[in-house]
Amino acid sequence: xxxxxxxxxxxxxxxxxxxxxxxxxxxxxxxxxxxxxxxxxxxxxxxxxxxxxxxxxxxxxxxxxxxxxxxxxxxxxxxxxxxxxxxxxxxxxxxxxxxxxxxxxxxxxxxxxxxxxxxxxxxxxxxxxxxxxxxxxxxxxxxxxxxxxxxxxxxxxxxxxxxxxxxxxxxxxxxxxxxxxxxxxxxxxxxxxxxxxxxxxxxxxxxxxxxxxxxxxxxxxxxxxxxxxxxxxxxxxxxxxxxxxxxxxxxxxxxxxxxxxxxxxxxxxxxxxxxxxxxxxxxxxxxxxxxxxxxxxxxxxxxxxxxxxxxxxxxxxxxxxxxxxxxxxxxxxxxxxxxxxxxxxxxx
Amino acid sequence: xxxxxxxxxxxxxxxxxxxxxxxxxxxxxxxxxxxxxxxxxxxxxxxxxxxxxxxxxxxxxxxxxxxxxxxxxxxxxxxxxxxxxxxxxxxxxxxxxxxxxxxxxxxxxxxxxxxxxxxxxxxxxxxxxxxxxxxxxxxxxxxxxxxxxxxxxxxxxxxxxxxxxxxxxxxxxxxxxxxxxxxxxxxxxxxxxxxxxxxxxxxxxxxxxxxxxxxxxxxxxxxxxxxxxxxxxxxxxxxxxxxxxxxxxxxxxxxxxxxxxxxxxxxxxxxxxxxxxxxxxxxxxxxxxxxxxxxxxxxxxxxxxxxxxxxxxxxxxxxxxxxxxxxxxxxxxxxxxxxxxxxxxxxx
Numbered sequence: 001x002x003x004x005x006x007x008x009x010x011x012x013x014x015x016x017x018x019x020x021x022x023x024x025x026x027x028x029x030x031x032x033x034x035x036x037x038x039x040x041x042x043x044x045x046x047x048x049x050x051x052x053x054x055x056x057x058x059x060x061x062x063x064x065x066x067x068x069x070x071x072x073x074x075x076x077x078x079x080x081x082x083x084x085x086x087x088x089x090x091x092x093x094x095x096x097x098x099x100x101x102x103x104x105x106x107x108x109x110x111x112x113x114x115x116x117x118x119x120x121x122x123x124x125x126x127x128x129x130x131x132x133x134x135x136x137x138x139x140x141x142x143x144x145x146x147x148x149x150x151x152x153x154x155x156x157x158x159x160x161x162x163x164x165x166x167x168x169x170x171x172x173x174x175x176x177x178x179x180x181x182x183x184x185x186x187x188x189x190x191x192x193x194x195x196x197x198x199x200x201x202x203x204x205x206x207x208x209x210x211x212x213x214x215x216x217x218x219x220x221x222x223x224x225x226x227x228x229x230x231x232x233x234x235x236x237x238x239x240x241x242x243x244x245x246x247x248x249x250x251x252x253x254x255x256x257x258x259x260x261x262x263x264x265x266x267x268x269x270x271x272x273x274x275x276x277x278x279x280x281x282x283x284x285x286x287x288x289x290x291x292x293x294x295x296x297x298x299x300x301x302x303x304x305x306x307x308x309x310x311x312x313x314x315x316x317x318x319x320x321x322x323x324x325x326x327x328x329x330x331x332x333x334x335x336x337x338x339x340x341x342x343x344x345x346x347x348x
Numbered sequence: 349x350x351x352x353x354x355x356x357x358x359x360x361x362x363x364x365x366x367x368x369x370x371x372x373x374x375x376x377x378x379x380x381x382x383x384x385x386x387x388x389x390x391x392x393x394x395x396x397x398x399x400x401x402x403x404x405x406x407x408x409x410x411x412x413x414x415x416x417x418x419x420x421x422x423x424x425x426x427x428x429x430x431x432x433x434x435x436x437x438x439x440x441x442x443x444x445x446x447x448x449x450x451x452x453x454x455x456x457x458x459x460x461x462x463x464x465x466x467x468x469x470x471x472x473x474x475x476x477x478x479x480x481x482x483x484x485x486x487x488x489x490x491x492x493x494x495x496x497x498x499x500x501x502x503x504x505x506x507x508x509x510x511x512x513x514x515x516x517x518x519x520x521x522x523x524x525x526x527x528x529x530x531x532x533x534x535x536x537x538x539x540x541x542x543x544x545x546x547x548x549x550x551x552x553x554x555x556x557x558x559x560x561x562x563x564x565x566x567x568x569x570x571x572x573x574x575x576x577x578x579x580x581x582x583x584x585x586x587x588x589x590x591x592x593x594x595x596x597x598x599x600x601x602x603x604x605x606x607x608x609x610x611x612x613x614x615x616x617x618x619x620x621x622x623x624x625x626x627x628x629x630x631x632x633x634x635x636x637x638x639x640x641x642x643x644x645x646x647x648x649x650x651x652x653x654x655x656x657x658x659x660x661x662x663x664x665x666x667x668x669x670x671x672x673x674x675x676x677x678x679x680x681x682x683x684x685x686x687x688x689x690x691x692x693x694x695x696x
Contacts, residue, residue: 001474002425006449008475049676077350078544086434086493087670088454092547092681101354101544102683103462104454106436114451118466125473126349127356145434145672196426196449199440322435324493328397333440335450 004228007195007338012175014123015187015344017130018069019297022061024139024165027286027294030275035298036166037064043140043165051089054138054167057290058083058094061167062134069130069171073098076171077128080115082106083136084163084289085145090136100132108318109214109243110197111135112168112293113337116314119172120191120339129174135316136167137288146323147207159209161245161271161287162280168293170301186346189304192311193340195225199320201333207326211248211271211284214317217334218244219255221315225338226261233266237309240300242292242316242336243271245285270295270316292316300341307343314339352576355543360523361690362471363535365478367645368412370405372487372513375634375642378623383646384514385412391488391513399437402486402515405638406431406442409515410482417478417519421446424519425476428463430454431484432511432637433493438484448480456666457562457591458545459483460516460641461685464662467520468539468687477522483664484515485636494671495555507557509593509619509635510628516641518649534694537652540659541688543573547668549681555674559596559619559632562665565682566592567603569663573686574609581614585657588648590640590664590684591619593633618643618664640664648689655691662687 003009021036028039038060045053058081066073079098082105083090091104107114115133122128140150142163148154175190200217218241226232233239233256244252249269256263270292271285296314303309317336326332351357369384376387386408393401406429414421427446430453431438439452455462463481470476488498490511496502523538548565566589574580581587581604592600597617604611618640619633644662651657665684674680 002476006425051672051676077354082454084435085670086672087432087456087668089668089670089673089678092668092683093673093678096547096549096681099546101546103466103544104683106430106452106454108435118451121470121473121475125469125475127469127473128350196451198447198449199444201444320435320437320440322433322437322440324399324434325437325441328399330437330441333444335440335452 006224007193007228009193010124010191012124013190013192014120014172015175016170016189016301017173017187018065018171019188019301020061020064020068020169021294021297022057022167023294027164027166027274030280032274032299036294050138050140054090054136054141055094057167058090058134058136061169062095062098062132065132065169065171073100076100076130076132078103078122078131080105080119080131080133082111084142107335107337108320109287109289110316110318110335110337111289113316113339116339117194117196117337120194123172123174131172132169133172134167134169135289135293137163137290138165139163142288146321156283157208158283159247161210161243161284162282163288164274164286164291166290166294168297187344188301189341190344191339192342195221195228195338197221197336199333199335201331203331205331207321209247210287210319211245212251213319213332214244214334215248215251218315218317218336219252221336221338225313233261233263236266236311236313238268239263239266239313240268243287244269244317245271247284304341304343310343312341314341354572355541355576357541358468358472358539360472361538361540362468362520363523364518364537364649365521365535366413366417366519367536367649368409368416368517369642369645370409370515371642375512375514375622378628380622380647384642398486398488402438402484402489403442405515406438406482406484409517410443410446410480413480413517413519421448424448424478424480426451426470426479428453428467428479428481430459432490455683455685456668457635457637458664458666458683458685459637461664461687464687465542465544465685468542471520471522479520480517481520482515482517483637483641485511485638486513487511490636494669504631505556506631507595509558509591509632510630511636512622512634512639514638514642516645535692536649537689538692539687540690543569543576543686545569545684547681547683549679551679553679555669557595558635558667559593560599561667561680562592562682563596563599566663566665566684567600569684569686573661581609581611584614584659584661586616587611587614587661589617591635592617592665593619595632652689652691658691660689662689
C-alpha cells in the first residue's frame with residue numbers, strides 16, 4: 001500500500017513470470033549479446049522502414065514473453081506499453097494484432113519503469129491476473145526523430161549516448177501468497193514496491209548529453225525511494241539506472257555523495273552495460289527505452305532469479321526531449337520511475 | 349473488480365470531487381462557451397509559441413481543479429496526463445511545477461478516458477487517496493504536428509474535424525462508502541466502472557477523416573462494455589463519444605444497428621456539442637483530447653451531478669495518427685476507452 005510520499009509497497013508482490021528480449025545487431029555484438037533471446041541481424045527486420053521494424057521488435061518480444069509464460073494472448077488482461085516515437089507508432093502498429101486492451105504510455109526512456117509500475121499496481125489490486133509490460137526503442141527511428149538524418153553522418157560528441165535497438169517485455173502475474181511466503185512456481189522475481197517519479201528540470205539544453213539531463217531526475221527518485229521506504233543503498237545489491245551513461249553516472253554519484261550516500265559500489269547503469277564503448281563507438285553508453293528493457297530481461301532478472309542479487313532498485317531514466325520543444329529553445333527535463341525487484345525463494 | 353473480458357466494476361466507485369475546464373477563444377464562442385471555467389481570448393496565452401500555450405492550458409486546468417477541490421498540489425498522489433504532441437511536451441512542461449509523481453499517457457484523443465481509468469483504478473485500490481486526471485489539445489499545435497502549417501491555408505474537407513483548444517482536469521477521490529450508500533460530501537459524480545479499449549484498425553488512410561478512423565474502435569469498446577456488464581443502451585441516459593463528429597457518428601450508429609442496438613436517442617458526441625458547425629466553420633465537429641475533456645468537465649459532469657443523467661458511458665475516442673506513419677503510407681488505427689460515470693445521491 002501507500003508508502004511515504006511517492007511509493008507503494010505491494011501487499012502481495014506481483015511476480016514476474018516471464019521475460020523476453022529482442023535486440024538489434026549492434027546490441028547482439030556487445031557484452032550482453034549472448035543473453036538476449038533473439039538478436040536481429042537486419043535492422044529493418046525485412047520491413048519497409050525503421051518504424052515498422054520497431055513495431056516488429058515489440059510484436060516479437062510480446063509474443064515471446066507470453067509464450068515463455070506458457071500463456072496465449074487471451075490470458076493477458078492489459079498491455080502497458082510505449083516507445084519513444086511521436087504518437088507511440090511503434091506500439092500502436094506493433095501490438096495491434098494481440099487484441100489486448102492497451103494503456104499507451106510515454107515516459108521517454110523511463111517507460112519500462114512506468115509500464116512495470118502500472119502493471120504491478122493492476123495485478124496487485126486484482127484488476128488483471130496477468131499483465132504485460134514492455135518498451136522498445138530503435139537507433140534509426142530515434143535518430144531520425146530527435147536529432148539528424150543518419151545519412152547526414154553527423155559527428156556525435158563524447159557525451160552522446162547510442163539509442164539501443166531492442167524491446168524487452170515481461171509478464172506480471174498476481175501473487176497469491178503474501179509477502180515472505182515461498183512460491184510454488186519458479187518466477188523470475190517479484191515486484192515488492194515502486195517509487196513514481198516527478199518531472200525534474202535542471203535547465204539543460206543539450207540534446208547530445210541526455211545523461212546530464214536525466215541525472216537530477218533519477219537522483220530525486222532514488223532519494224525519494226530511500227525516504228519512503230526508510231532505507232538506504234545498503235538495502236540493495238544493485239541500484240540500476242536506465243541509460244545515464246558515463247557522464248550521467250558521474251553526476252548521479254556526486255549528487256548522492258553530497259547527500260551522504262555512497263553508491264559507487266552498488267550502482268550499475270544499463271547504458272554502460274549494454275555496449276563496449278571502446279570498440280563499439282557508442283561514446284557515453286546506451287540509451288532509449290529499449291536499453292533498460294532488454295538489459296532487465298536478459299541480464300538483470302536472471303541474476304535475481306538465481307539469487308545472486310536479492311534486491312535491486314531498477315530505475316529507468318527518461319529525458320523528455322522533443323525536437324519541437326528543443327528547436328523552440330526549451331530545456332530537456334527528466335523523469336525516472338523506480339521499481340524494487342526482489343528474489344523469490346522457491347519451495348524445494 | 350474484473351468484469352467480463354476488458355472491464356472493471358469498482359467496489360467503492362471513486363468520486364470525482366472537482367473538475368476544471370480551460371478553453372480557447374473559438375470554443376468559448378460555441379454552444380458550451382458559458383459553461384467553461386476559463387475562456388482564453390489569446391490562443392498564445394501570452395507565451396512565445398503554441399506549445400507553451402498548451403502547457404499553460406494544462407497548468408491552469410490542473411491548478412484550478414485542485415483549488416476547486418479545496419486541496420493543494422501536495423494532496424494529489426499521482427497525475428495521469430497526456431496530450432497529442434510528440435513526447436507529450438504540453439504535459440511535461442505544463443505540469444512540471446506541480447511536483448507531483450506523473451504517469452505520462454498517450455491514447456490520442458482517448459487520453460481523457462485512459463487517464464480517468466488509471467486514476468480510478470489507483471484510487472479504488474488505495475494507491476492514492478486523490479489523483480488528478482487531465483488531457484489537453486490545441487488547434488495550432490495539432491495542425492502543425494499532424495497536417496499542414498496554418499499559414500499554408502490548406503482547405504479542409506467536410507469530413508475534417510477541428511482540434512479543440514482546451515484542457516479538462518478532474519480530481520478523483522477515494523470513496524469510503526461502498527456502492528449504493530449515500531455520500532456525505534457532494535461529489536460531481538462517481539466512476540462505477542471502466543472498459544479498456546484495444547487497437548482497432550479498419551485500414552483507413554485519410555488524415556482528414558478521423559471520425560471514420562475512430563468509429564470502429566468506439567464501436568468495439570461500447571459492444572465490449574455491453575457484453576462485460578451484461579446490459580445494453582437502455583442502461584444509460586447518455587452514451588457519449590469523444591470526437592467522432594457527424595461522419596463518425598453516422599458510422600457508429602449504423603454499426604450498432606447491425607448488432608441490434610439503437611443508439612439514436614442515447615448517443616451524444618462531444619465533437620458535435622462543442623461547436624456550431626454552421627457558423628463556426630468546424631465541418632464535421634471538434635476533436636483532440638481537449639474536446640472530450642472540456643466537454644466532460646463543463647457540460648457532462650454538472651448534468652450528472654444535478655441528476656439529469658443518472659448513468660453515462662463516456663467513451664473518448666482516439667485516432668492513432670502520426671505524420672511519420674501517415675507519410676509512410678500506414679493506416680490510422682483507433683482506440684477508445686470507456687468510463688461509466690454515475691450520479692451520486694447525497695444525504696439531505
